[in-house]
Amino acid sequence: MQLFHPTTIDEAVALLAAHDEARCIAGGQSLVAMLNLGLLDPPALVSLRKVAGLDRLTRHADGSVAMGAAVTQATLASAGLPGALAVLSEAAQQVAHPAIRNFGTVGGALCHADPAADLPPAFVAADARLTAIGPDGGRSIRADDFFLDYLTTALAEDEILTEIRLSPPPPGSVGAYHKFARVDGDYATVSVAVALTLEGGICRAARVVLGSCAAQPLRLDAADAALADTRLDREAVARAGALLQDAAEPLADMRGSADYRRRIIPGLVARTVEAARARSEAPA
Numbered sequence: 585m586q587l588f589h590p591t592t593i594d595e596a597v598a599l600l601a602a603h604d605e606a607r608c609i610a611g612g613q614s615l616v617a618m619l620n621l622g623l624l625d626p627p628a629l630v631s632l633r634k635v636a637g638l639d640r641l642t643r644h645a646d647g648s649v650a651m652g653a654a655v656t657q658a659t660l661a662s663a664g665l666p667g668a669l670a671v672l673s674e675a676a677q678q679v680a681h682p683a684i685r686n687f688g689t690v691g692g693a694l695c696h697a698d699p700a701a702d703l704p705p706a707f708v709a710a711d712a713r714l715t716a717i718g719p720d721g722g723r724s725i726r727a728d729d730f731f732l733d734y735l736t737t738a739l740a741e742d743e744i745l746t747e748i749r750l751s752p753p754p755p756g757s758v759g760a761y762h763k764f765a766r767v768d769g770d771y772a773t774v775s776v777a778v779a780l781t782l783e784g785g786i787c788r789a790a791r792v793v794l795g796s797c798a799a800q801p802l803r804l805d806a807a808d809a810a811l812a813d814t815r816l817d818r819e820a821v822a823r824a825g826a827l828l829q830d831a832a833e834p835l836a837d838m839r840g841s842a843d844y845r846r847r848i849i850p851g852l853v854a855r856t857v858e859a860a861r862a863r864s865e866a867p868a
């Protein structure tokens with residue numbers, strides 16, 4: 585297996601295109617485990633660690649945020665992003681343990697697309713846009729359209745995820761992420777990511793996303809609509825939770841049966857929506 589250390593995105597894209605079945609390696613926290621288990625055997629690895637600028641998180645004056653794909657989960661966890669974007673930092677804080685967050689990258693977690701991972705539902709809740717660059721140029725993919733199936737994304741084999749962009753959070757927006765796990769540091773049995781926009785106690789927009797409840801992050805227009813233009817009263821939140829519960833198709837594994845996971849959904853949705861809502865009342 586060959587290991588390359590490009591220093592520019594162009595060089596990295598060219599290397600990926602030049603070697604059939606080559607893979608990027610970012611933090612190595614999932615890829616190396618898959619190599620060790622014999623699940624992958626790529627002829628070449630293209631490391632992103634030395635690619636200039638890929639590890640930068642930038643807050644623009646208009647409130648938008650851009651982060652390179654190689655920003656570490658630890659950097660995101662401590663970024664203290666405002667408004668609804670807090671869902672991203674809160675999810676990153678709950679990934680595994682510090683040693684993994686120090687190596688693991690945001691881009692690696694998104695591209696690995698593990699349905700039980702913490703960052704995919706959070707980036708869908710935040711309505712992120714992902715920039716992919718390949719031999720034919722760049723394109724932008726909504727997080728909603730990025731996760732296609734178990735460990736499968738919309739990226740072509742010769743594309744690299746280079747950047748994630750987030751629009752300025754609207755005034756009155758709040759976010760929260762809750763993870764139900766067997767023990768601290770484990771993958772989620774069920775997780776919920778929430779981004780709300782509130783105006784005088786009324787929810788004007790909502791994005792509620794489940795993790796570990798389908799092959800990809802699960803968001804439903806109908807569940808979000810059930811919360812919009814309400815005061816997030818118990819009935820509205822229960823309706824959204826029930827819609828998500830009906831749509832969930834969780835896997836059964838050592839973290840819980842499909843039925844057990846489904847039962848957790850309404851309560852965890854209610855807790856996470858309430859945590860986000862309470863933030864809108866907290867003194868600034």
Ligand SMILES: Cc1cc2nc3c(=O)[nH]c(=O)nc-3n(C[C@H](O)[C@H](O)[C@H](O)COP(=O)(O)OP(=O)(O)OC[C@H]3O[C@@H](n4cnc5c(N)ncnc54)[C@H](O)[C@@H]3O)c2cc1C
Pocket residue numbers: 607608609610611612613614615616617632653654678679680681684687688689690691692693695696700701702703739743744745746769770771772
């Ligand atoms: C013990 C342990 C516990 C963990 N617990 C959790 C947890 O609780 N929650 C959680 O969410 N995650 C958990 N993880 C996974 C961790 O978050 C990984 O860091 C993450 O899944 C992958 O990020 P990485 O930078 O290490 O990517 P890598 O392992 O380097 O790569 C992962 C995949 O993404 C591809 N890739 C990486 N970057 C790019 C890019 N920019 N463009 C295109 N393809 C790319 C690689 O080719 C590979 O297929 C755990 C990992 C371990 C080892």
